Amino acid sequence: MSLGAFDEPTAFEARSGPHVAAAFYPTAMRASGTSRLRVARVHFSPGARTAWHQHPFGQILHVLQGRGRVQQRGHPVEDFQAGDTIVTLPGEWHCHGAAPGTFMTHLAIQEADDDCKDVYWGEHVTDEEYHDTHDR
Amino acid sequence: MSLGAFDEPTAFEARSGPHVAAAFYPTAMRASGTSRLRVARVHFSPGARTAWHQHPFGQILHVLQGRGRVQQRGHPVEDFQAGDTIVTLPGEWHCHGAAPGTFMTHLAIQEADDDCKDVYWGEHVTDEEYHDTHDR
Numbered sequence: 001m002s003l004g005a006f007d008e009p010t011a012f013e014a015r016s017g018p019h020v021a022a023a024f025y026p027t028a029m030r031a032s033g034t035s036r037l038r039v040a041r042v043h044f045s046p047g048a049r050t051a052w053h054q055h056p057f058g059q060i061l062h063v064l065q066g067r068g069r070v071q072q073r074g075h076p077v078e079d080f081q082a083g084d085t086i087v088t089l090p091g092e093w094h095c096h097g098a099a100p101g102t103f104m105t106h107l108a109i110q111e112a113d114d115d116c117k118d119v120y121w122g123e124h125v126t127d128e129e130y131h132d133t134h135d136r
Numbered sequence: 137m138s139l140g141a142f143d144e145p146t147a148f149e150a151r152s153g154p155h156v157a158a159a160f161y162p163t164a165m166r167a168s169g170t171s172r173l174r175v176a177r178v179h180f181s182p183g184a185r186t187a188w189h190q191h192p193f194g195q196i197l198h199v200l201q202g203r204g205r206v207q208q209r210g211h212p213v214e215d216f217q218a219g220d221t222i223v224t225l226p227g228e229w230h231c232h233g234a235a236p237g238t239f240m241t242h243l244a245i246q247e248a249d250d251d252c253k254d255v256y257w258g259e260h261v262t263d264e265e266y267h268d269t270h271d272r
Contacts, residue, residue: 002223034226035193037173037247057171062243064200087138090170107198109245111173 036111038118044068044104049097049130052122054088057111061086061096066104069130070096077130095125172247174254180204180240185233185266188258190224193247197222197232202240205266206232213266231261 036057041064052073061070063084070086071077073093080086088094098104112118172193177200188209197206199220206222207213209229216222224230234240248254 035247037193037196037245039196039198039221039245041198057173060173060175062175062177085175107243109173109175111171111247 036113036118038108038110038112040108042106042108044098046098046102047100047130049125050095051124052093052095053119054091054093054122055110055119056090056113056117058090058092059086059088059108059110061088062107062109064105064107066102067099068097068102068104068106069099070094071125071129093122095130097125097130100131172249172254174244174246174248176244178242178244180234182234182238183236183266185261186231187260188229188231189255190227190229190258191246191255192226192249192253194226194228195222195224195244195246197224198243198245200241200243202238203235204233204238204240204242205235206230207261207265229258231266233261233266236267 044066049069063080063082063086065082067079067081069077069079071094072088073095079099086096096106110118180202185205199216199218199222201218203215203217205213205215207230208224209231215235222232232242246254
């Protein structure tokens, strides 16, 4: 068993493009050999979002702080806020991130497949897609 | 995809003994057929705790509110607080709950086995065990 505050991320990823995220991955769970669970706390700066992506077994997001947006590809953008939970199904292409003007933090919870991949990435989300129904 | 606030639990369990918990289970994830992920937001009243239990693939707890205690069976009680993350390994018997005098809320994140069980329960935790190193 291990216990700790993960306010200092043990892994930091700054991806190119609009997605800037600091994430922790509890490596003890990944090292157990039988668990396929992956949990990350992801921090978004205002307006930052993921690229389009999907998860082999789906995903649960739990929003810890701020306001954000999520979009299933081909569907309207939806708003969320701290306390909300978003469930996406296996293989469902989507993106999520912070609303303009606010930082946003969520837990991202998903499972890895037999190739040890818990996410499959696509193209970046354009400003037109992300701000489609909100900012015009 | 689904999005919502889970402040009103969709499932409520009040177990006998010291463990009183209101939990939500995102049923869409359970219904996907391939995901074995289980996520619950569990609320503890002051001093309330789980019975001894273990998870087939381990567990990640993320503490949302309050102060609590966790114990790996046979080891000393450890304190935690909002923002902490606790990782338990597959098959590791443990308990967790709120400290006396404070409510505590955590996300509980684990995976179900081929029997659709994500937790195996044992006996209740006695006051002597839970307060062992703190309150004397």
